Amino acid sequence: MQAAIQVDDFHAYPDAQGRFGNFGGVFMPETLMPPLQELTAAYHQLREDPGFIAEFERDLKHYVGRPSPIYHAERLSRETGGAQILLKREDLNHTGAHKINNTIGQALVARRMGKRRIIAETGAGQHGVATATVCARFGLQCVVYMGAVDIERQKINVYRMKLLGAEVVPVVSGSQTLKDALNEAMRDWVTNVADTFYIIGTVAGPHPYPMMVRDFNAVVGREARAQMLAQFGRLPHVLTACVGGGSNAIGLFHAFLNDPEVAIVGAEAAGEGMASGRHAASLSAGRPGVLHGNRTYVLCDDHGQIIETHSISAGLDYPGVGPEHAFLKDSGRASYVGVTDEEAMSAFHLLARTEGILAALESSHAVAQAIKLAREMPKDQLILCNLSGRGDKDVHTIAAREGIAL
Amino acid sequence: MSARIEKRFAELRARQRKGLIPFITAGDPLPDATVAIMHALVDEGADLIELGVPYSDPVADGPTIQHSSERAIARGVGIEKILGWVREFRERDAQTPIVLMGYLNPLEIYGYRRFASEARDAGVDGVLLVDLPVEESATIAELREAGLSQVFLVAPTTTEQRLAAIREQAQGFIYYVSFAGITGADQLDPVAVRQRVELIKQGSDIPVAVGFGVRDAASAVAVAERADAVVIGSALVAQIAKSTDSEAALAAVGGFLAPIRTALDSKSGPERRAAL
Numbered sequence: 001m002q003a004a005i006q007v008d009d010f011h012a013y014p015d016a017q018g019r020f021g022n023f024g025g026v027f028m029p030e031t032l033m034p035p036l037q038e039l040t041a042a043y044h045q046l047r048e049d050p051g052f053i054a055e056f057e058r059d060l061k062h063y064v065g066r067p068s069p070i071y072h073a074e075r076l077s078r079e080t081g082g083a084q085i086l087l088k089r090e091d092l093n094h095t096g097a098h099k100i101n102n103t104i105g106q107a108l109v110a111r112r113m114g115k116r117r118i119i120a121e122t123g124a125g126q127h128g129v130a131t132a133t134v135c136a137r138f139g140l141q142c143v144v145y146m147g148a149v150d151i152e153r154q155k156i157n158v159y160r161m162k163l164l165g166a167e168v169v170p171v172v173s174g175s176q177t178l179k180d181a182l183n184e185a186m187r188d189w190v191t192n193v194a195d196t197f198y199i200i201g202t203v204a205g206p207h208p209y210p211m212m213v214r215d216f217n218a219v220v221g222r223e224a225r226a227q228m229l230a231q232f233g234r235l236p237h238v239l240t241a242c243v244g245g246g247s248n249a250i251g252l253f254h255a256f257l258n259d260p261e262v263a264i265v266g267a268e269a270a271g272e273g274m275a276s277g278r279h280a281a282s283l284s285a286g287r288p289g290v291l292h293g294n295r296t297y298v299l300c301d302d303h304g305q306i307i308e309t310h311s312i313s314a315g316l317d318y319p320g321v322g323p324e325h326a327f328l329k330d331s332g333r334a335s336y337v338g339v340t341d342e343e344a345m346s347a348f349h350l351l352a353r354t355e356g357i358l359a360a361l362e363s364s365h366a367v368a369q370a371i372k373l374a375r376e377m378p379k380d381q382l383i384l385c386n387l388s389g390r391g392d393k394d395v396h397t398i399a400a401r402e403g404i405a406l
Numbered sequence: 407m408s409a410r411i412e413k414r415f416a417e418l419r420a421r422q423r424k425g426l427i428p429f430i431t432a433g434d435p436l437p438d439a440t441v442a443i444m445h446a447l448v449d450e451g452a453d454l455i456e457l458g459v460p461y462s463d464p465v466a467d468g469p470t471i472q473h474s475s476e477r478a479i480a481r482g483v484g485i486e487k488i489l490g491w492v493r494e495f496r497e498r499d500a501q502t503p504i505v506l507m508g509y510l511n512p513l514e515i516y517g518y519r520r521f522a523s524e525a526r527d528a529g530v531d532g533v534l535l536v537d538l539p540v541e542e543s544a545t546i547a548e549l550r551e552a553g554l555s556q557v558f559l560v561a562p563t564t565t566e567q568r569l570a571a572i573r574e575q576a577q578g579f580i581y582y583v584s585f586a587g588i589t590g591a592d593q594l595d596p597v598a599v600r601q602r603v604e605l606i607k608q609g610s611d612i613p614v615a616v617g618f619g620v621r622d623a624a625s626a627v628a629v630a631e632r633a634d635a636v637v638i639g640s641a642l643v644a645q646i647a648k649s650t651d652s653e654a655a656l657a658a659v660g661g662f663l664a665p666i667r668t669a670l671d672s673k674s675g676p677e678r679r680a681a682l
Contacts, residue, residue, distance in 0.1 A: 027539070028537055029559065031586050190586060290511045304513070304515035305460075305461065
């Protein structure tokens with residue numbers, strides 16, 4: 001393990017090569033290098049283009065319904081008996097999760113680049129739904145790759161995508177989950193590179209995706225920072241969010257990275273427990289490697305083969321993580337801890353009964369972490385937790401786990 | 407840079423012979439048969455061998471090589487075993503160059519320094535890492551320092567600017583990916599391939615091998631017109647995969663490779679020179 005890196009400005013990353021310290025980069029087959037460079041050039045222009053920014057912000061306001069509120073979960077906080085838990089309500093966005101922030105942004109980029117065919121991968125189906133949604137709105141062809149295992153556990157989202165006019169392609173290779181859906185989407189892209197735009201759903205993949213997806217989700221943290229100052233007159237003591245690939249987490253964290261007084265904790269999926277080996281905690285239990293186009297922490301064996309992961313939540317079931325999180329971990333700016341399936345389930349129920357909110361199983365990991373943190377903190381301190389998605393899609397999974405047939 | 411690869415292409419040019427480069431996944435279908443299969447490949451006319459290092463997430467590969475990799479991984483095939491097979495192969499064959507082809511993560515985890523010295527000592531001549539573009543080639547500086555050639559891919563999408571950078575860094579030969587797609591797909595366009603190979607060769611002496619989508623004698627001959635060598639992967643892997651024992655695997659190699667060798671040779675040599 002290397003010593004913590006000294007970082008003066010966290011907003012200066014990535015560098016021109018797409019690197020966050022030792023992580024990130026572009027590790028891709030040659031066929032995709034020219035389109036990636038074309039995308040990088042186009043995106044660098046667009047992110048400074050006032051017309052593009054205005055178009056994006058208009059859609060976030062009128063189509064997504066932003067800003068999303070910060071809600072003080074008073075009954076949950078009282079029940080927990082410690083610090084005050086505040087929820088950034090990304091679950092209230094159109095389509096029910098933070099994912100739409102990114103898909104709107106990338107669909108606008110695709111349109112500006114003249115690409116009419118969109119492909120995406122999805123785990124829980126939230127990114128797939130968010131992609132299908134923007135494709136319907138912009139009149140773009142949409143193909144979503146989804147692991148066969150995930151299709152089985154996320155039937156409602158599969159049907160939602162079809163209702164929105166997308167083609168959902170089951171992926172039966174490998175572990176048949178998110179990583180394999182990503183592999184298959186890349187194979188599609190390498191084959192149809194001339195007319196196809198790949199909307200990656202998380203802050204992973206080759207540069208410029210980790211930067212671009214972060215930028216589009218960073219609205220979450222920018223809003224939250226201003227809302228904290230307006231509603232509470234101060235920044236939170238701690239931020240927490242769930243981390244699979246890490247898009248909702250980086251979205252919340254980014255605006256606060258240069259506020260050293262704000263502690264940052266990411267909640268990874270510890271599945272059946274870290275000791276069981278059946279988890280998806282790449283940062284807590286993985287090692288630096290190269291997966292899906294970037295260097296980051298990965299879960300792999302001694303031969304470098306990527307390991308099949310486990311989480312009750314399909315959206316966290318990924319053996320890598322965005323390179324910026326790897327950088328935040330090694331620099332000491334953020335810490336990452338595991339939350340088990342059981343803990344996430346308990347948090348789901350507690351939030352439902354105390355606040356009347358059904359959280360996504362992914363987000364329930366963040367709520368569980370917020371509860372753990374709150375218990376160790378005084379009542380006058382504030383924890384801001386990203387409630388990244390709503391739980392309607394998970395009702396079947398939860399019922400099945402509890403032996404209830406719907 | 408590997409002397410063995412340079413020498414081999416110099417010999418091919420001197421003999422006006424088209425190079426034949428078979429790809430097999432190390433350890434598939436039977437780990438014990440790999441070395442025997444490598445010798446059989448040479449006996450049937452292979453000029454260089456691409457030995458696939460299996461990886462769990464091969465994003466540029468079609469189903470044939472994906473499944474082949476999965477089978478090898480299930481049998482515990484990793485770099486250590488593969489280097490052992492190369493060492494064993496070298497006991498009887500000191501001439502045929504061997505290029506390990508695969509993805510970066512198995513090497514990253516093995517450790518580049520350790521891999522560089524062990525691979526060189528085992529008799530490996532070069533590496534072709536599908537997800538290591540020219541921009542990131544410093545990643546394997548230790549391999550180059552140890553004398554292993556870095557073979558680069560060029561694709562139909564590669565711009566002239568990138569091509570110049572690749573030519574600058576390429577060692578041994580350039581592997582031209584004949585179409586934008588995954589290995590084993592059926593999208594070959596010989597005319598387009600010929601034009602691209604000519605472009606790659608402009609102002610450069612480096613040999614060019616063409617791969618992806620070459621499946622039989624006819625397609626091999628079609629893409630070999632301007633290229634120095636052809637690579638045959640998925641179609642061969644599919645043949646070997648049907649074998650249940652070593653003998654059957656060796657027979658499959660012979661039956662598959664021999665007609666391709668014959669067809670390539672009929673298009674090479676003085677006859678071909680006269681035609682030009």
